[in-house]
Amino acid sequence: ARTGTAEAVYAAGKTPEQVVGALAALREAHPGRVAVATRCDDACSAAVREAFGADVLVESGVCAVGDFPDAETGLLAVVCAGTSDLPVAREAQIVARANGIDTRLVADVGVAGLHRLLDKVGELREAACVIVVAGMDGALPSVVAGLVAAPVVAVPTSVGYGAAFGGLAPLLTMLNSCSPGVTVVNIDNGFGAAMAAARMLGMKAAS
Amino acid sequence: ARTGTAEAVYAAGKTPEQVVGALAALREAHPGRVAVATRCDDACSAAVREAFGADVLVESGVCAVGDFPDAETGLLAVVCAGTSDLPVAREAQIVARANGIDTRLVADVGVAGLHRLLDKVGELREAACVIVVAGMDGALPSVVAGLVAAPVVAVPTSVGYGAAFGGLAPLLTMLNSCSPGVTVVNIDNGFGAAMAAARMLGMKAAS
Amino acid sequence: ARTGTAEAVYAAGKTPEQVVGALAALREAHPGRVAVATRCDDACSAAVREAFGADVLVESGVCAVGDFPDAETGLLAVVCAGTSDLPVAREAQIVARANGIDTRLVADVGVAGLHRLLDKVGELREAACVIVVAGMDGALPSVVAGLVAAPVVAVPTSVGYGAAFGGLAPLLTMLNSCSPGVTVVNIDNGFGAAMAAARMLGMKAAS
Amino acid sequence: ARTGTAEAVYAAGKTPEQVVGALAALREAHPGRVAVATRCDDACSAAVREAFGADVLVESGVCAVGDFPDAETGLLAVVCAGTSDLPVAREAQIVARANGIDTRLVADVGVAGLHRLLDKVGELREAACVIVVAGMDGALPSVVAGLVAAPVVAVPTSVGYGAAFGGLAPLLTMLNSCSPGVTVVNIDNGFGAAMAAARMLGMKAAS
Amino acid sequence: ARTGTAEAVYAAGKTPEQVVGALAALREAHPGRVAVATRCDDACSAAVREAFGADVLVESGVCAVGDFPDAETGLLAVVCAGTSDLPVAREAQIVARANGIDTRLVADVGVAGLHRLLDKVGELREAACVIVVAGMDGALPSVVAGLVAAPVVAVPTSVGYGAAFGGLAPLLTMLNSCSPGVTVVNIDNGFGAAMAAARMLGMKAAS
Amino acid sequence: ARTGTAEAVYAAGKTPEQVVGALAALREAHPGRVAVATRCDDACSAAVREAFGADVLVESGVCAVGDFPDAETGLLAVVCAGTSDLPVAREAQIVARANGIDTRLVADVGVAGLHRLLDKVGELREAACVIVVAGMDGALPSVVAGLVAAPVVAVPTSVGYGAAFGGLAPLLTMLNSCSPGVTVVNIDNGFGAAMAAARMLGMKAAS
Amino acid sequence: ARTGTAEAVYAAGKTPEQVVGALAALREAHPGRVAVATRCDDACSAAVREAFGADVLVESGVCAVGDFPDAETGLLAVVCAGTSDLPVAREAQIVARANGIDTRLVADVGVAGLHRLLDKVGELREAACVIVVAGMDGALPSVVAGLVAAPVVAVPTSVGYGAAFGGLAPLLTMLNSCSPGVTVVNIDNGFGAAMAAARMLGMKAAS
Amino acid sequence: ARTGTAEAVYAAGKTPEQVVGALAALREAHPGRVAVATRCDDACSAAVREAFGADVLVESGVCAVGDFPDAETGLLAVVCAGTSDLPVAREAQIVARANGIDTRLVADVGVAGLHRLLDKVGELREAACVIVVAGMDGALPSVVAGLVAAPVVAVPTSVGYGAAFGGLAPLLTMLNSCSPGVTVVNIDNGFGAAMAAARMLGMKAAS
């Protein structure tokens, strides 16, 4: 069954009232699932907190309403280089956890300081699926995919300036990755990476 | 173990001799695996056939040398709309089969004639992973991902003209898919889609 | 005669006074027609309301001054997936109605949930012309045009982020539509879609 | 009924045998309709002629097999500036005629010599629908749409060089047309313009 | 001699103090010339007015300090379609007048309403040089250059939205103009158009 | 009168017969003028030579039929850096001469070797109008416009590779020139530069 | 040893507290080095000043904490045209000085007024490495590299408007430079230019 | 003195005769230096060989005429991932050697197989300057620059397909490198990388 799969509201361009309403509808339809809204601004998050109280996890633009299910899947590693890409990585991690996925964040690795990444290889190889979040040159997924055998979902971010062109640069890098096993989602789309990972890990759970 | 995983040569920009040499080296290093070259032109394919004889499968720019392993994974569906996208879909399918994956090609479906796609929904839902190949508007993966629960790997193709801009149009469509579960690879990259699917399906096999 | 055709002011980059003045001039020149301004911000809308009073319809950036004519044409369906694209769909619908066109809004359909769209096919086939508004992947017009025989005017929207590139992604999708009968207008140009539909439906009225 | 509507084969990237086969299938399925293939090269056209004999109209990359139906619709004007854009204009005209549409080609008008266009205004106003084909600056549809009340379908062409960027320049021009009533199809897509016009003119015929 | 040629300050990204200082330096170096600053915001304009008093002409982002020279050149026509493009047209006109050029603004003409343009042809033909300012489709320079024998300097503007891409659309239109005699400057660069026109008209004055 | 102004045929995409026919028509209509075709390939040039005999000047893709008029204008300097940009510079020069303009080619100057350019400053200052042709970085017009008082028509060329993007790089450079007096034409458009210069120089001749 | 090399924090998208924390950590780890943060806004700079007191150099978005080392390298010249590009040039200069590099700023030179640049040639030739910062047409590095024998690091800036496309125009200009010895960094990346120059000059110091 | 510095001819778009002539002129002007032509096709290379005989090194589009000078500089490492990028790496290496630079090619390293790169770190750290050539994702320079202290000149190549966009993808990757010390040259510009490295290494030689 699909029990436990979180539904999501895309809050950008919606009023706080609309987001609260959509979350309430999701909660009513599926009381056992976490209802999630992504890309919430401060006003929206405040309204959600006000409406749903202590139950709400608010972070990195995500509001998650409801008790998180126990994790019953293989491990999902969410990897990024540092603080700038963290909000996108956290969006992915929270959405994944809301879907009952076991996650681990590995956030201190970047291609400019390879040894820190190499120190984590053992940890990365424990994961059944890896999400790699990277801005600027977007080189991290290529390197990670060369070190693990799991599928790698690459998330380019809009972190950077100039010729990063709002995330176009790491997007192209990732689409051209020389390492097999890399697939790509939209710029800053931690949500989409988590949903794809959930489907991949669900294959296993279902078997 | 990683037994059965095919190695691949990227033949574009290599001489026939270089491709034959690279395939021979792969065969020697891993006698039990299929050695694959992608993006072979006619001269290259002829040289491979001449070098390796009846063993070689030659189609859609792929040369595959060696006995295909028995399929031991969940089903991979490879979906496209029609004859134009077939070479890319076939590249994906052959590479997948060379990696021991059970595949099925669904090639008569396009969003302009929805009923043909709807007729295949049952078949698509049997798959543990779906590759969707589409050019021009690239709308097919969004529709398919709304109909199945498996992960969808979307492959944009360079089929089309004018504002298709060599595959940019379907690439952007797929990156912006409204349906959760879609990840994307490079334009015309059937090979990469198959390798990513192999990792996804291998998660199950490994468990 | 062209009686009943609304004139329109493009309010972006005009002062509220300039917009009010332009609307007043239109009303004076054509007392029997609705005078419309598009892309009004709040200050502009307030000024128009203040100047013209209860007569004014203000919504989705449109200010429409004057009594709406009775609809005397074939039906125009305005279709979109959800709340994000609604303002553009509403711009199209209001401008169409101001031109004496019979319209129906179909706003709960998206390609990720095909069954909701299929439930509306009967309704869509009643229309003599269909405007389809879509952002992100912009896949909806291709699917709709495969289901109806009427001309489809596709309006890409700037809804989305990252590789949506401000509406470029759905614009390209629509220009490359595999379904015959689709023509395209500028990103977010509900006004232009309505004016083109008015010409199409006017062909019938004129005959 | 939809009797008289031609089906079309997109010949680019197909072998002559595949195109002949597809046309034969169309003829068998709908003996009363014209079967059309677009974007045929010389080898393909020769094969079609060989297969279907004297019945075939071959021009501007189009092969049309079958007796053209009598025109029963309002007039479609197909307008372009000169010899360079003629193949695209002719593709549109032949496809339209194969669909039973009454067409007239107006090919000696360009915005650089406005008087020639103004001489044709009377003729253009007789049309119930106008297709305007233009490359380079793509300015012609804006001017024509200001002179007629019918819907204008604009077709950018890849004629030009340098900053024409393969038709991108006239495509953008047309999408930004200041004249209401203009909708746009893909670069060089005479076929799509004709199919959209057929739907527009069919609205009238059907009523 | 170069007497009468105005010097100009590019105010964008400068503090009001820097702009006032630069204008003062120009005035001191060339007391007989008008000192001009372009792209001034309100704070900058206020500071200039405060510093130089009643002498200053402030409009459309231009501050002009000093007595305007008598016009001694052939006529420069500055042409645009309407109110949206007026600030750029006025920038061109003021800078030209500050350089001693005789100018006339023709601002009620647009390609969507050709008759208003045709009514002005006599006036336009009196000009020795024509600047044409246009946004959105940017079609106006092509049409004007077909009606006059003088050189046409085309100025694309950032007026528009969506596929106007900040002025890219009219820029490409103008670079691809089918009418001989058109040259192009940067988007919104009324200043540059005026300086180029000054050189063209100066050729005559110098002879 | 406009006697002496050459007419031009754009030969790209025309058959040799069509070009010969168009030139013959021009010659008949205006026996006293040079008839010019640009962008002729070898087959086209051969056909023109065959048709018009010894009269024809064939070079850099230009065929010019008829006796060149005496030059009666101010001097036009055509400047480029070296052999790669020469064909475009020669297209400009021949078209200008065919229009009765006095021209001088200055072809040994490039910004990487500034002294050679500085050696020519005297010569450049004799010109009433300057065309500057440059590919790759396109820096030459900015430098030249800082050295002369005449109007500078900048022609970007498609010479270069990689990030030259077919002439886009020098096109953008020229549009952003910091030196006043620069206007720009399409990539490789020597013809257009010459026609614009003819209008500029004609202002003087006409006075 | 690498003593004296400054570490840098990228402040964009970090809170003031995060930046202060990162600088404190750098200071603690390397008490002898200058700790630098780039791209600080006012709030961030104020927090850094508050935390570290009189030691802090704050300018052009850079905060540098610690005593600057004595310069022990060859001379680095930092060149730009004027006030608009100064912040980027200053970022480069401060970061270089924080790394113990001897620097000289040459800020009054631009290609439109070549003589000012030529006056500085002697000074420029004293440098062992040259950073050239330029926006708009980005022509300055090409000219400078033709005048000196040292390596030239070119920094495009986002100064400009319209077809400058946020620095894309000078970036392309610089990548296509006809003068040997030019390498390029990201738009506005004074930091990166300084770090590259430090490596180049360190080669000498190390020998 | 500048003795030993090779001069270079850009052969693309020149006739074999022009290239031979240019090389002969270089040899006559500087008998002690190697004369180099880059981007020679087969016909051009054959003509050079025929003209200059056994002296000529012909490879990867480079023709080098004259005795190579002894290497007197620090070591230049030229790094790439494999056979596809080799021609560009070899262009860089040959041009460098022709300029008297000591070079070493490291060609078996790619980010997908990190261990091979790590095996070479010792070797790479011996270099005073490193050129890194990479196509597709262009990730290699970021990784290398994190492992060495020398300046890294990154050369994107046009190797790849689809979203590599002719080298745009690795170009953007390299411009956005997170590792300090990376500067970038044009796509496929091995020549330019070598000339820049020569200037960097010459700083040391000159000291």
Ligand SMILES: Nc1ncnc2c1ncn2[C@@H]1O[C@H](COP(=O)(O)O)[C@@H](O)[C@H]1O
């Ligand atoms: N951050 C996100 N990026 C992309 N899609 C999202 C995001 N958050 C939610 N969605 C999708 O948007 C759909 C909801 O859209 P809406 O009905 O407009 O709230 C959900 O079903 C998700 O598939």
Ligand SMILES: Nc1ncnc2c1ncn2[C@@H]1O[C@H](COP(=O)(O)O)[C@@H](O)[C@H]1O
């Ligand atoms: N939202 C819109 N998008 C594009 N064109 C518009 C829009 N609203 C009005 N227009 C057109 O702009 C013209 C008015 O422009 P203006 O004179 O500047 O108000 C009208 O005649 C319409 O054709």
Ligand SMILES: Nc1ncnc2c1ncn2[C@@H]1O[C@H](COP(=O)(O)O)[C@@H](O)[C@H]1O
């Ligand atoms: N190289 C060229 N680039 C742009 N326009 C050209 C060129 N050569 C000729 N033309 C223009 O194209 C027109 C002729 O087009 P056509 O009638 O197709 O031969 C002439 O009147 C010129 O204005």
Ligand SMILES: Nc1ncnc2c1ncn2[C@@H]1O[C@H](COP(=O)(O)O)[C@@H](O)[C@H]1O
């Ligand atoms: N202005 C800048 N542009 C690019 N990279 C920078 C800049 N400033 C600092 N960095 C780099 O970013 C790294 C620090 O990133 P972070 O850990 O996010 O502060 C430093 O090691 C620098 O290499």
Ligand SMILES: [Mg+2]
């Ligand atoms: Mg990264």
Ligand SMILES: [Mg+2]
């Ligand atoms: Mg499709």
Ligand SMILES: [Mg+2]
């Ligand atoms: Mg949609």
Ligand SMILES: [Mg+2]
């Ligand atoms: Mg045209």
Ligand SMILES: [Mg+2]
């Ligand atoms: Mg206009």
Ligand SMILES: [Mg+2]
């Ligand atoms: Mg140049």
Ligand SMILES: [Mg+2]
């Ligand atoms: Mg500059």
Ligand SMILES: [Mg+2]
């Ligand atoms: Mg690589």
